[in-house]
Amino acid sequence: MVSNKTVLFDSIPNHEPVDSLKIVTQQFDLDRQLAPGEAILKVEMLSLDPYMRSRMRDPSIETYVPPFTLGEPIDNGGVVIVLKSNNAHFKVDRKYYAGFTLPFSEYALVTEASNAFYTDITDAELPNETLIGACGLPGKTAYYSYKQLVRGKAGEKIFISAASGGIGQMLCQLCKMDGLKVLAAVGSDEKVDYCEKTLGVDRAFNYKTSDTRKELAAFGCDIFYDNVGGKMLEDVLDQINVYGRVICCGQIATYNSGAEAYGIKNTFQIVAKRLSFQGFITFELIPQKPFHESKYNTIEEEFMATIPSMIKEGKLDVKNHVYNGIEATSQAFLDLLRGDKHGKTVIQL
Amino acid sequence: MVSNKTVLFDSIPNHEPVDSLKIVTQQFDLDRQLAPGEAILKVEMLSLDPYMRSRMRDPSIETYVPPFTLGEPIDNGGVVIVLKSNNAHFKVDRKYYAGFTLPFSEYALVTEASNAFYTDITDAELPNETLIGACGLPGKTAYYSYKQLVRGKAGEKIFISAASGGIGQMLCQLCKMDGLKVLAAVGSDEKVDYCEKTLGVDRAFNYKTSDTRKELAAFGCDIFYDNVGGKMLEDVLDQINVYGRVICCGQIATYNSGAEAYGIKNTFQIVAKRLSFQGFITFELIPQKPFHESKYNTIEEEFMATIPSMIKEGKLDVKNHVYNGIEATSQAFLDLLRGDKHGKTVIQL
Incomplete structure (x- = not known):
């Protein structure tokens, strides 16, 4: 015993x-x-x-x-x-x-x-x-959803919340490899530094001390990758570009709030701006064939064949x-x- | 003069x-x-x-x-x-x-x-x-969005709000022609009768006197065609099926409410149920090629070649x-x- x-x-x-x-x-x-x-x-x-x-x-x-x-x-x-x-x-x-x-x-x-x-x-x-x-659930969540749902193109502007977390840090780097412009929201100045200096995002800000709406207005936003939900999602709806896309990964701002959750009032922007939203959960993406051209049969095979070696070679920070x-x-x-x-x-x- | x-x-x-x-x-x-x-x-x-x-x-x-x-x-x-x-x-x-x-x-x-x-x-x-x-803006809005965005399949369950209005009445009939199951929300008992007896929906209810959540729970919902927004959208998010689709046409419930708009608290369901949302405005759909097989070059051509004659022949009620x-x-x-x-x-x- x-x-x-x-x-x-x-x-x-x-x-x-x-x-x-x-x-x-x-x-x-x-x-x-x-x-x-x-x-x-x-x-x-x-x-x-x-x-x-x-x-x-x-x-x-x-x-x-x-x-x-x-x-x-x-x-x-x-x-x-x-x-x-x-x-x-x-x-x-x-x-x-x-x-x-x-x-x-x-x-x-x-x-x-x-x-x-x-x-x-x-x-x-x-x-x-x-x-x-990076090689487990959060890394896979970022990779699968980026490749299958975000489908970013060089020059598109993406706003990533919780950008230095397990999912966000992988996502920021994938976006930068494809030439997207990345705006990152994080919760401390140390995380701002990490996103800008190590992950290479174009701009990061501390949402506790900066105005999310002003940051979005100045940077622009074609795509929102949402890990947070709540008030930040409302801010984005007012600032995102026409035809904007929202990839809904999580809503950590709402998990503890129960019946007192923040109510989002400006959902009419979905009509006015012709927005699209897509929610997903990671394990349903695993067996999918890659949406892009790929020699791998599933997005998981592609991930396992590429991401761990990139981390070993120092091409991805964790x-x-x-x-x-x-x-x-x-x-x-x-x-x-x-x-x-x-x-x-x-x-x- | x-x-x-x-x-x-x-x-x-x-x-x-x-x-x-x-x-x-x-x-x-x-x-x-x-x-x-x-x-x-x-x-x-x-x-x-x-x-x-x-x-x-x-x-x-x-x-x-x-x-x-x-x-x-x-x-x-x-x-x-x-x-x-x-x-x-x-x-x-x-x-x-x-x-x-x-x-x-x-x-x-x-x-x-x-x-x-x-x-x-x-x-x-x-x-x-x-x-x-029926042949103007509301009819075209219903037709274009049904054909290009709803893309309903026989047996799918669609919930339509403001179902006896200009857009809703056309949409209900298009859905029934394709074999969808239609649940219709309206604001009076007379409109309930009209939807069930004239438009042929499977069930209609007066949202002022019936419980939207109970109606949705009993009927089921794969697709929500939203003309209303607000509290009804929140009810739908809790009741819609996994992989549900929301087509966002309008939010008449919110147009007069200004800063006191109803706040939607349960947007986490977008993640949990892997929902998708799509907003649109009608005039951007006009020049699109039909998504389905069609001998017409644009969805507008198809509409003009089919809908007015169906109305004349009494196949569509207005x-x-x-x-x-x-x-x-x-x-x-x-x-x-x-x-x-x-x-x-x-x-x-």
Whole structure:
């Protein structure tokens, strides 16, 4: 038996999930007899992503992701080492990336039902946080949606909110490679510097101290890639160009607000400016054939064949914020929703 | 000289345009010498359309239609007879449909700049109100947007707001011809009857006395054709199916509300349900090639070759509300914005 710290979903939050997660120490039997298909994993790193906030809900509300279960561990993506296996998919001592379903705990027992979510990354030659971030869900979200939905053309002006986060940082760089003009909104002056000096965007501003409408009026906007929603979306509707396109990735500004969400009053601009909106979720884009000319069969194949090597060669920058210890989960998630830290949020165990 | 009653734009409204229009009696010289390109028109009928509300604004606000000018006549579409002409486009004693730019007056002097807006309809064999309504702007709006943007398939469920209005009545019938299931929202029980019994929709309800959310939950909704905006749009976002499409034609609920417009809080559903939105304005669709297979070069050609004859043959119903006398303009426009009357609003002079 070893002790196994685990993060349980403890209460449904109305606003910020300040008391929603509880750390408990359970016992885990490393010497247990494994049934066919079972494997024991040691968790090396866990990923926190904003969409997890919508899993912290009353389970009677249906939406695009399953709810967390009260009293059970929360789960998401991460990196694990296989300690013991009775499942051909999981090889002992090798390292796996879990896209989803990895419980927030130090050790985990999985069955064959998990196989599809775990990929062997032993030979990936990149740090765990990069495998989770730029090569994981946020990087893929940015890449797939950029290639399949944004379809940017050189010279087009794109406004990206939460531009230095896990999704935004990849997106900014993809846009610049294709010659788009990028305006980036972030929540601190340090992030402004990062976007302009490291990601190479044309202009970045701190939305807490600058006027979003003035920034948009001065820069112009053909495309809005929206990670934020709320008041910023309203500002964009008034400032975006005729025939503007809005790619709706997330609305982090609204996740904690419940019934007091900001109400957007100027939706008539959709008519007046002939705007289009497109919402998406990442896993539905994975199996799509690339919209552009490509030698790959799916957009995921193309991503895996290009992005990790570009990161190794230093052609793409990645910025992560690493917390230490599973005990940090609750605070890390609050920081993430508040935008208090910089880069993709991961927890090193 | 004859007297020429004219409707002037008299004040910019904040909410309902109760005092914005003023009738004045001017003098008009029927015997004037016409300069080259000039013609004198006698106005037979005028059209009132909801979009005119957005022309009653502070001219410093830019949007998709030009503002009315304070102290000048308002203008829109209508039907005229040519009394006198020094312009080859306008033939004396013939009848013309004006799509736009016809001043609200009993007599009008036009120049060559107006030629493009006037079509000879002397041989149309349809009443003026039908030429303005089902064969004019609202009918074309419904047809072009249905064919080019809705692209409905048999069995798909479409929700249409303001369904018995000028646009809605044509749209309901086009949808039923293609086998869509139609849910219609209207503002009176009489309109419910009309939609169900005459237009043949699958279900209609009075949104003032029925619960829009319950109606949508019971009927289902793949496509929302939005003429209304506001609270109804919010209701739809919560009830529309995953991958739902919203075609944004107008937002009559918001035109009078100014800064107190209803704020839509649940835009996150765009992400969660992977929705798409498309705004449009009619005149930009006119020159498009039909999206579907068609022997016509433009969607307008197709419309003109098919819809008027279907109306003559009784295959399409049209419902208009005819006011008598130019003095009725202000009240008619208020009624239109309030949804108090039934069918396309026109003024018989």
